[in-house]
Amino acid sequence: MAAEEYRWTGKPLKIGELEAEVPIIQGGMGVGISRSSLAGAVAKEGGVGIISTAQIGYDEDGFEEDQAGCNRLAIRRHLARAKEIACGNGLIGVNIMVALKHYKEHVKEAVAAGADVIISGAGLPMKLPELVGETCRTKIAPIVSSKRATQLILKMWDHHYKRTADFIVIEGPKAGGHLGFSDEQLKDVGAIDFDGEVQQIIACKKAYEEKFEREIPVIVAGGIYDGKDICHALELGADGVQIASRFVATEECDASEAYKQAYIQAKNEDIEIIKSPVGMPGRALRNAFLERIKGSKQSVLKCYNCLEKCNPAKVPYCITKALIDAVKGDVKNGLIFCGANTGRIHEMTTVHQLMQELIAETAV
Template sequence: MKLPQLKIGDLVARVPIVQGGMGVGISLSGLASAVAEEGGIGVIAAAMIGLTSSKPNKSAPEAQSEALADEIRKAKAKTSGIVGVNIMVALTDFAAQVSTSVKEGVDVIFSGAGLPLDLPKYLVDGAKTKLVPIVSSGRAASIICKKWISKFDYIPDAFVVEGPKAGGHLGFHRDQLDDPKFSLESILPEVLGAVKVFEEKTGKTIPVIAAGGIYTGEDICKYIKMGAAGVQLGTRFVATHECDANEKFKQAYVDSTKEDMTVIQSPVGLPGRAIKNDFLDAVSAGKKTPFKCSFKCLKTCQVETTPYCIASALISAQRGKLKYGFAFAGANAYRTQKIVSVKELIAELKAEFEVACPA
């Protein structure tokens, strides 16, 4: 059996693989366009994207929108494939980033880190941008559907359901991360059930994309057999030549061990999965102290008490300066053996899928 297509409305991805949006600056136009060119959906991460720019005043709010517009244009110039953006609800400039993405004609907006209850209001006449919330429960999917239908007469174009093995900020309490009740295998059927109710009400198809800890073609086969229309992978795409991070960031994945995978309490109030390093050890040991914030990029960040700036730490890591930051990573990052091209990676996933899912 070959990998099926992923259809989101009138968008058709030749392979049902969404490259997860990874910030700060890990997935920009380079990675997103390469994935789109191979038939998947490439995704630019909007979070503090201005910090990746070479322009002055890069932390200013307007710099974020300018940098996002630049990256969308660069990606579209490199591919005729499907390009999306990931915009966290928790961003203080959420509205500006969504409006910029719609104006630039991006194909899909993926939005999590909170419930994007007002996302459809940013669509303008003639906009073809698809709206895809990221959820971690059937209840969240139901709430969004009800709200969008009642307020905007709009149904989500798809959902991403993200389990607790994902990298970066997680939509779970720490004590839920290893609880089988909250595993992707448990929450995927729950979201599928919740979405089915609204498919029947509206007569529209709402594809559900599984995410969080998916690593091989065999994993893809498993979740598609469970009813997912496609999958989202982030960690696998970090160790690619086209990934927009510094080589030292990618090498941190290759060099990591299972014991290096750790869950931190992020300054934004959420647990986050990362690769353990000296910076995080210093945070744990209380060697970092509260700092002055030149920009409040996330609504939930406790600037007065947090020991470090998450945006600064992540952009330092993206630039290869891991002494001053750390790498977010999924639970399976330690399985990374080498850096390959996006083309090689997708070919490998296809071959593994065909073995695991014979016709």
């Protein structure tokens, strides 16, 4: 990187009365990959830092006995710490999976702790407006992958709660973690007209902008790697982008050094689509753990109360244990979610350097 510092010269990301100078949202990554260190650093650079609440308290004292309590405590603690790191810049929010057993509690805890935004996916967040309340400052966004899902959510929120989304995150088939696409679709990602879907969703939300007399920014996620990708999303009509995988190989990322090195050393052929206990396909790095679960079911010796619809007696493995093992550094025996472009990541950087690189590339 040259010594020259770059500033975003395009439109900032405006979500209601809130504003982030740089329209880049750092995607939420659980378990423990994006917590306060990463989210705070991204916000400090003028972006939107996102903390994943999925088993966020995995390293709190007493977690083995009280996962729910430790997670609530960690949500408060990490939101407060991220805001301290951000020094008043950018925005700080959370990603809360609808599939979580304690989804309602996580939403209410995040609101009470002063989260600027809540992004919610891994299911349809139909009751999210009810959980945050009518007068809440916290802005809410569903994660969608299709026009159909967008229409369903916006119509339901309008009908039941007389409100609409504050912004929308559209996640494409190249994203990491759990994916809102079928196994058949993911066999040929190139055949999916994601650009067309983005444009249809942008057209779909205009009716709700008119009805509620407010702008509903659209954020494009999944496979966003560099400034060229950001420019393409903006040209489609999006207001910003969400990037996750690239932030893993930063000094500020909350994962272990071994986890970060797994990303840096990964090649394209190391990435595969798996079946998660959540019931959705997911994208992850191939390792000894994935090879084992292909051959046989892994006995679940302890339930960590993470997923609403999980039956420990029937799932092929415990996703909480697999993700905790990975984030702590056991990258051979843990589950490592990743995006489709992870094979392009070859070196460690800092959040500042990465944000500067993305801003400079976008300006060009």
